[in-house]
Amino acid sequence: MGKIEFAIGFTVAVLVCFVGSIIFIPPSPSHRIDFDQVNIDDTNGDYIIRINGIYRKLMVCDPISSTGSMKPSIDAGSTPICIEPVSPDEIQRGDIISFTKCDHSHCYHVPHRVILKLNDDTFLTKGDYIISSIDIVHFDNIWGIFVGVFY
Numbered sequence: 001m002g003k004i005e006f007a008i009g010f011t012v013a014v015l016v017c018f019v020g021s022i023i024f025i026p027p028s029p030s031h032r033i034d035f036d037q038v039n040i041d042d043t044n045g046d047y048i049i050r051i052n053g054i055y056r057k058l059m060v061c062d063p064i065s066s067t068g069s070m071k072p073s074i075d076a077g078s079t080p081i082c083i084e085p086v087s088p089d090e091i092q093r094g095d096i097i098s099f100t101k102c103d104h105s106h107c108y109h110v111p112h113r114v115i116l117k118l119n120d121d122t123f124l125t126k127g128d129y130i131i132s133s134i135d136i137v138h139f140d141n142i143w144g145i146f147v148g149v150f151y
Helices: none
Strands: 017-019 022-024 036-041 048-051 054-057 079-084 097-100 109-117 122-125 134-138 141-151
Touching: 036 141, 079 097, 097 122, 097 134, 109 141
Parallel strands: none
Antiparallel strands: 017 022, 036 048, 048 054, 079 141, 097 109, 097 141, 109 122, 122 134
16 A cells, blocks of 8 residues: 555645745645554544654644635645644644734634744744745744645
8 A cells, every 4th residue: 555645735736936026935744644654543533643653643723714825735624634743853844834823812823834944943934825924933832733634
């Protein structure tokens, strides 16, 4: 049986975005999960995966908002599947993450692609489609790494 690509972006054609006068081609997420690493936990029905010998629970993340910031990789209304990161070292350039962002009235989760690791625990992120959707995100605000999506 071949490998199933759970990471978002492996089957997506190269997307070219314009950021000012800079042409930006978003990197693909790193390959994380082979088909034989996905199991069902018989005790409570959770879906679990094994990454580097460590078992991790799969989480269903908040559905993608209607802003369209992650098109064409992820459509609005799609439901991502995530794992909770345990260390900043787990997050690589190209990964799609969900992080908490707060404005004047409330906090919400934002899906963005990691463009650059700025230091040990801070990342530059961007939505794939919306030019102005750039954020600097600290590891403490990241609550999920996308490993799949329900369309």
